[in-house]
Amino acid sequence: xxxxxxxxxxxxxxxxxxxxxxxxxxxxxxxxxxxxxxxxxxxxxxxxxxxxxxxxxxxxxxxxxxxxxxxxxxxxxxxxxxxxxxxxxxxxxxxxxxxxxxxxxxxxxxxxxxxxxxxxxxxxxxxxxxxxxxxxxxxxxxxxxxxxxxxxxxxxxxxxxxxxxxxxxxxxxxxxxxxxxxxxxxxxxxxx
Amino acid sequence: xxxxxxxxxxxxxxxxxxxxxxxxxxxxxxxxxxxxxxxxxxxxxxxxxxxxxxxxxxxxxxxxxxxx
Numbered sequence: 001x002x003x004x005x006x007x008x009x010x011x012x013x014x015x016x017x018x019x020x021x022x023x024x025x026x027x028x029x030x031x032x033x034x035x036x037x038x039x040x041x042x043x044x045x046x047x048x049x050x051x052x053x054x055x056x057x058x059x060x061x062x063x064x065x066x067x068x069x070x071x072x073x074x075x076x077x078x079x080x081x082x083x084x085x086x087x088x089x090x091x092x093x094x095x096x097x098x099x100x101x102x103x104x105x106x107x108x109x110x111x112x113x114x115x116x117x118x119x120x121x122x123x124x125x126x127x128x129x130x131x132x133x134x135x136x137x138x139x140x141x142x143x144x145x146x147x148x149x150x151x152x153x154x155x156x157x158x159x160x161x162x163x164x165x166x167x168x169x170x171x172x173x174x175x176x177x178x179x180x181x182x183x184x185x186x187x188x189x190x191x192x
Numbered sequence: 193x194x195x196x197x198x199x200x201x202x203x204x205x206x207x208x209x210x211x212x213x214x215x216x217x218x219x220x221x222x223x224x225x226x227x228x229x230x231x232x233x234x235x236x237x238x239x240x241x242x243x244x245x246x247x248x249x250x251x252x253x254x255x256x257x258x259x260x
Binding site: 025026027028029030031032033034035036037039040043180181 | 221224225227228229230231232233234236237239
């Protein structure tokens with residue numbers, strides 16, 4: 001029987017594209033029920049968030065503990081763990097329009113022309129949309145796209161380092177929303 | 193020096209015709225993962241589409257017209 005785990009040392013680069021709901025792609029408005037495809041590729045890359053320096057995956061779980069008596073005496077503990085939330089945390093090199101939109105609590109995207117009231121959004125400062133996260137191995141995207149994940153998400157600012165003499169590198173969190181269009185293509189893991 | 197106004201030939205006004213805007217109709221997608229243009233649509237998605245594109249989806253039984 002052949003080895004099943006496709007072991008290989010890998011350096012993985014992340015590429016992040018985020019299309020907020022309400023954007024127009026090929027004359028259609030994106031929404032939870034309308035997702036752009038990759039033909040042409042620019043449908044996604046036009047919404048690239050720039051250099052992703054670091055990507056972390058976090059899951060939030062809740063545990064329920066039970067102590068059950070054993071016929072041989074004593075009790076044994078079992079834990080029922082439920083995953084209640086998944087987040088993808090990305091450290092970006094460049095602040096971008098959605099980051100400033102969230103930072104200033106705006107209800108609309110920045111237009112560059114019409115003024116908006118800052119900090120008007122007193123609710124959850126988030127942008128829902130479609131996230132495409134690609135993990136590319138050292139051999140490049142043609143042969144080593146390890147994962148191409150498309151998921152509906154809520155984007156929030158996780159950490160904003162402020163305005164100082166140093167370059168501002170925002171950290172954003174993408175909370176995954178359950179959607180039947182959520183998709184993972186993982187061919188690169190098996191082929192490389 | 194005496195200035196003289198230049199005579200210009202009067203030209204007939206050109207009538208600029210605007211291209212007719214496509215008639216949009218509202219359709220509801222009937223089949224999950226229906227491809228419309230560069231997007232993929234879920235069952236139940238409601239979209240405004242040009243009439244020709246809507247008719248093509250309706251004839252393929254992928255959508256129904258629900259309004260204009």
